[in-house]
Amino acid sequence: MNTAVIVEKHQVAIQETAIPELKDDEVLIKVLYAGLCGSDVHLFHDAHPFRKPPMIPGHELAGEIAAVGPAVRHHRVGDRVVVNHAIPCGECRYCKAGQVNICPTKIVAGSANMMGFFAEYVNVPERTLYTVALGISMQHAAIAEPLSIGFHIMRRLAHLDRDEPIAIVGTGTIGLVALIAAKSLGYTTVYGLDTMDYNLDIARQLGATATFNPLREQATEAVLQATGGLGTGGTIITAMGGSILTDAFALSSLQATLVMLPMTAQPMEANFFRLVSGEQSLIGCRGIVEQDFADAVGLINSGYDFGPLITHILPLSESQRAFELMVNRMEPVIKILIAPPL
Known part of the structure; x- marks a missing residue:
């Protein structure tokens, strides 16, 4: 073979x-x-x-x-x-x-x-x-496999009310399957941030409430404005580089939970003032448990496109x-x- x-x-x-x-x-x-x-x-x-x-x-x-x-x-x-x-x-x-x-x-x-x-x-x-x-x-x-990661991400945010706004920073494959999982679980407001317009177009097709491109607009301020100045209760970070981590803290609400997926061995710089002053939580996210895969297959077998x-x-x-x-x-x-x- x-x-x-x-x-x-x-x-x-x-x-x-x-x-x-x-x-x-x-x-x-x-x-x-x-x-x-x-x-x-x-x-x-x-x-x-x-x-x-x-x-x-x-x-x-x-x-x-x-x-x-x-x-x-x-x-x-x-x-x-x-x-x-x-x-x-x-x-x-x-x-x-x-x-x-x-x-x-x-x-x-x-x-x-x-x-x-x-x-x-x-x-x-x-x-x-x-x-x-x-x-x-x-x-x-x-x-199925990447989608199961989307469900595991949402497992890390399971404490949030379904009407709590969520932001996804990076709408590549993992960001998009997190969006699919969130919408399938009943989360009503999900924002997408990315520098690739094509990815943002797909995010909107998949149900994103609104999308923002940081290369063309003040994306952090746009999310804050969309949430009445409060920020998102859950923020999913699937991309790294530049000021992404600092911006993720800034667009998240007080006591928000931020879920970080990129595995990097490189040192990262960020301004952690908002994390500490706002009692935010930054948690890692790796792999899946069996129920995540079962949830993914369930959505696939439902006929989702x-x-x-x-x-x-x-x-x-x-x-x-x-x-x-x-x-x-x-x-x-x-x-x-x-x-x-x-």
Whole structure:
């Protein structure tokens, strides 16, 4: 079978490898669509903390079961499925407390311990599978993994009243799935901030109350004006750079909760006066728990239209171009799906 391998920094090669052999509790999945994630781009830059070339990238998958191991009980050949690729140990203090998303030894796809999904076939344990309902687009189903992160973000803001305004700073894929999750959960007022007009257009299509581009307007002041000077009760930060963190404090209300997603090892500068004086809370957000993935699949199986998120569908042979599109932004890009075979 063919696989796309990041062989070294900024270089992807198509390589042939054997179809994986199944363990008893595993299924073999014919990959229909595999999503390209920002963390895959970090691998492409050889800047990921634990994913290093050479490696097959990809951890977002929608596919069809091609074979099953002898211990598989609940799925059969032909089933259409998506995969929760993060496999926690189940034994550490975090797993036992239900915090599987921060399990320090969890196995994830596209790492040294588990093959990535930019391939024609992959093998995964049966317990990672969720069924896609008949009639649901498998392209839309491929959004399950990032969408589950959107639901986990909203889990971190679950204490907010549904009529409390929310801001999303950065409306790339993760910002947009957070918007989808928020609206599906009944949050009524969600603002989007981004420097890319195309992304803001999509945010409005997906139900954003209003959007602001900091390159053209005083976005912080605009959010404050829209909220009667109070600011947002919840602010989701999916982008970094410049004064983003300081601005996020400024547009958030007293005692607001700010949820931060970007993983960066670089020191950041910000003015923390508003955080302290306003008794705001800045919390991190990483990965998902099982219910987040179940919530995502539930929304997918309801028939929600994720089409606005999917800007490109490319064959496996164009994986190099896919990464270059994500990096260079030669044209509007949100979610790129890789569709094996070549």
